[in-house]
Amino acid sequence: TCPCQHHGMEYPPNHKEIRPGTKALQFCECTNGVWRCSAASAEQIRDYPNQSLDLTTSCSATRHQEYTHCEPPEPITCKNMHDPPAFSPSICRSGCICRRGYVLDSLTKECVKPSQCPCHHGGHSYSDGDKIQEDCNTCTCEGGKWTCTQHSCPGLCSAWGDSHFRTFDDRIFDFQGACDYMLAKGSLSDSDSFNVALEIVSCGTSGVSCPKAVTLSVGSGDKHETITFSTNKPLPVSINLDRITVRQAGLFVFAEVADLGIVLQWDRGTRVILKADPKWKGRLKGLCGNYNGDEKDDFQTPSGGVSEVSAQLFGDSWKLQPYCPQARPVLDTCKLHPNRKSWAVKKCGVLKSSLFRPCHSEVPIEPYLDRCIFDTCGCDQGGDCECLCTALAAYAQECNTRGVH
Template sequence: MNRDFREHRPPVKMCCQSSGQGKSSAQSSSSGQQPREPSAKSSSSSVSSPATTAKATAYSRLRHIPGPILVLILLGLIQIQIQVVAAGLGQSLHGWRISCSNEGEEVKLDQFNCYNCECKNGFVNCRNTCPPIDDCYIQEKPENSCCSKCKGCIFRGVPYESGAEWSDPEDPCRTYKCMATVVTETVQKCYSQCDDNQLQPPRPGECCPTCQGCKINGQTVAEGQEVDASIDDRCLVCQCSSNQLTCSKKTCPVLPCPMSKQIKRPDECCPRCAQHQGFMSVPGKCFFNNKVYPEKTQFMPDRCTNCTCLNSTAMCQRATCPILECAPEFQEFQDGSCCPRCAVAEVRSECSVKGVTYQNNETWDMGPCRSCRCNGGTIRCSQMRCPPVKCRANEELKLPPGECCQRCVETAGTCTVFGDPHFRTFDGKFFSFQGSCKYLLAKDCLGHTFEIRLTNEGRGTRHASWAKTVTLKLHNLRVNLGQKLRIKVNGTRVLLPYIGTAGGRNVTIERLSDGGAVMLRSEMGLSLEWDGGGFLQVSVPAKFKKRLCGLCGNFNGSARDDLTGKDGRNHVDEEVWHFANSWRVGGPKSCSRKREILAAVPTCDKRKSSFYCHPLSVSPLFGECNERLNPENYIAACRMDVCECPSGACHCDSFAAYAHECRRLGVQLPDWRTATNCKAGWRRNATLSNFLRNEFYGDSSFRRGRKRKNHQLQLQQQKLSRHHRLGTSHNQLEKPGQASNPKDRERQRDEDFIAKHVPSGLLFPRAPDRTPPPLH
């Protein structure tokens, strides 16, 4: 249950999703990013309000009021208190969302031990670890606890938690169950389908006999698993323990909420309360069905249940209805009876299902979860029960073929390359690297089943680069994914769709439905999506976990060591250039720039980048995904890409990468390409005029600043020309070691950086402008 933790605690920056999951800034230092703008805050009310204090004072003054009048007053005050407490129980954490960078790792919250938090999709996501009590009608919050709990019971002077079930030591068939201040006493009924020679007497302390071997209707029940013995009577339950099957029927516990507040699901035995209330305990009184009953008062919630108020607990007796072998359509109630009975029906020796005839006592399967038996012409089916499952961040809930219940399976690892190359590793680590050579992107370093190489190209820029070609080596197959979606297999260009084999398994390459990319799929689970212009996504199944190496990381579930170089040393974020170049492959001719300025980050007008990258923050375009996937990394990538963009539309690469990841998370986005004028294609050439006067882009006032800057530069050049004409030496106008021209100054800074940080072995001669050959 979500809770407003501000009461009696120091303020902490928190945030919420619509689902009520809280987020905290307690560990925001791990992300290195600033909190996002505050979101809409939820209303909150503290339980310890002045109104509550006034009511507590009023209670102390009621001791001298006569009993009958006191009961009426107490009932009114309790109803008021219920409303106040219930208002406080439903609050959520609030504040703003916190970014994080270590994908999948746990984030500690020192003050809130009722929440488990982890970094997921760039956000700190928190999950309430309090036991679920949404169907509990009467709740309370113990002191020094952040979790509310369902109010328990007192039975013969012993306290029991709500949901506890126990039996009478002298009569194991007589059972008791506590449900929110109500104890239900009942006698369970036993059931068996096995032959007499397989029937075992009840084990010590148990009520019912057991059947040797855990089978029902011919279907095997796993150890510890429960199964509904009849889908027509969900209260008849069997359980396997030590290869013995025990079946019994218990009555549903009495609930303290009114019948109008109860719901019953088709696949469950008993109803549950649809609402919850807070309750201020009144010694010697029972609160039941919105009524207050004094100590030792007897009452009947229905004509089949008798209750007595003892120690603020309603003690109720309810009979268990007998187990019937007839179908519901042949059951009837006699006048005044609490349980149905079988009406007289024709007994037959066979059953017919969809044209198939089954003899009496014959069994058959109706899928992995359900099996049936023919019983005197009536079909009786049992169904397995599936336990509730919660998956971790790197898992998803799936139903394996041929299995009955869903289970958590590890998701495939995905590595993405986009823009002026930005990388998101298999474990979720983001980094940028502008090298213009050939690099090992991903490889099965343990089994050597596949290898992927990435070739970057500078495209005439000094700092930036983009993915040019991707080469996959898969057993005997070499696939080259080139610009303009040109595909080569073993050195020969092929047309799509293409079907081949590698290591005895099929490999297919085909264009996606939108025509903007190609998809390579292998039966081993490896897949590559390539748009022919710089966007690449590699997916590998979970079986490759801890087996990979390269720029995409090792796929071990932790993003902290994804910058591990070929020498095995883990690098910090400031050493990305050293990490990436350790994975460089190929000779000097694989580089497209004369000199690599590996760690230099291009700089440009912030107003210009804000203009181009603004659509990522526009709600009508990407707002549906902003709550699921943090856009901060993609915004930062966009700001970098527009600084040195040869095509004029480099910002569209970040939009496409973000939209692609949103679709992978199941978020449906509008037609953002048309809205932002980012047309699909292997490479887009555009000018500023393509995006001006578009409502989704930002402030375009940076153009005026650029004009002023150009004008100042012209004036400076004119001044230098006058000095030259007057015979003044150029060097006399400069400080020693400093160039006057802005481009010269930038070149000087780059050379100083290289001399100080970059080893000479990382500087390569310029390669001819050609597509590198496929991997050999």
């Protein structure tokens, strides 16, 4: 019952195959760890394919490829050709590799010279000189590599669906509170200060909560201005506002404070996006984190110091009314509503489809897929599709920011 070895490959007991011999083809069988080979009959040649010969023929027929007994763990591609060489595999597999002097273009699956390598982004190939926009920077394809401008882009913080958050430093967490919370606040001086408060309420019978209203406040004293956006209410009149500019574009409403570099974006539902100019780096507090480039210390409370361990304790520390109840632990909504799980998994599966596939290499899909299923299982308010569409839009927005359209 012992396996056999050949050219570094392991074969199970009783494996049979045809191999090239010195004078003729041989029929080889693995018996108790030993190969027993003899001249192959016409019937054996017909019944047992010559694997290595077939591969050798197919590799030779393909442009700039050759046969190998031992494929590397990862082929040398346009993307990794400048990386250190990979270790040899522990178990060999025969196959085709690019000939010396060529590398694999992983998108076209063709072997090309390194000088012919395209740039890759969002599942597409780009030729030399092509340009793409990624956030606020322009990137140019030069010799198979992207060269990008080095502008400091605004930070992005978002809240969506059944209370999911992504901080300025890209930490994603969930928080099931029901109160008014400080999303972000910062101050350069008394007049150059702002805060964004988020009202979160219970939404549905699953015990989940979601944003209902968002309030932007700027300045202090006589120069204090504030505006609130709330679901199921008409847009507020902004005639008396000097520093806050309100405009609409498509589904979104924007509130901008140009001199502070702050833009609040609301989809009239449960999705809120806050943009902050780079001058606010390290100067912000709240559920959006401190915007210092390190996600590990985003869970700081109003008093500062060591970050909280749990999202629940962190979120509760930023509630604006002390009488509000503590946030509930996050429960599995699909266990609460097992009848909705298959529908939720199917509908959220569109994130894995060809529509979003170009973005998978730029934005990991798992955090958004898990939260989409969570929201869709728990959603019983505003129609079945409201939570689903919000969850899909959250991923699409992140893709758009990374230059995948």
